[in-house]
Amino acid sequence: MDIFSALSDPTRRHILEQLNRLGPQSIKQLNAGLPITRQALTKHLNRLIKAKLVMAEFSGKEKVHKLNPNALLTVERWIAPFAKQWDKRLQGLQIHMENKDE
């Protein structure tokens, strides 16, 4: 469950956004938009793969990475219980439940 730490880095989030917008990409392609070395990028990609957020396969010389957005469901599920509460607040309903438990 270190999907959360996988998401903690801005570069990795950027990678995910790129894959989401542009579809499957090679390391070289992803590197074009990033001010870091290829090796640093590779490390990020490996962490994303470990977290199951990204899948990769070789197409000849190139290693093509594609998104596995399903993994983000883990995060969604974790957040859900909190969401119930903020919904109430945003709708101003908490005024009526200030002295209740649930």
Next chain:
Amino acid sequence: MDIFSALSDPTRRHILEQLNRLGPQSIKQLNAGLPITRQALTKHLNRLIKAKLVMAEFSGKEKVHKLNPNALLTVERWIAPFAKQWDKRLQGLQIHMENKDE
């Protein structure tokens, strides 16, 4: 926007869950359920406060921390664009769109 790194630590996520289940808590109270020192916990709480996930105020001697679940909306909003895609896949619709762009 380092709310993501705030969420990357299991201890901090545990703290948020505790606050969500039990309501506002002092440092002492939160510490009871954690195998770390009070000072370590305080550092975690400070990071949560910086990330706006938690708010604190003194009640006499005690510093009471309460949840600010609204902050999690940031995460929700970031995930949303991905969610669109995984919904499609989960419903098996991707079979029909394998050679499309959108």
Next chain:
DNA sequence: TTGACATGCAACCTTTAGGTTGCTCATGCT
């Protein structure tokens, strides 16, 4: 006012994260 209790502040230690450089390997075009 004295003492217990909840917290703050600071120094320190160890591990990991993110990044770099340098070299090797495999693929594929010519």
Next chain:
DNA sequence: AGCATGAGCAACCTAAAGGTTGCATGTCAA
């Protein structure tokens, strides 16, 4: 075959994360 290209591997550096111990401070109750 030969060479350019995309990627892997390993060593290394620096800064930050997570934790600890030790001491100081403010609040409340007796």
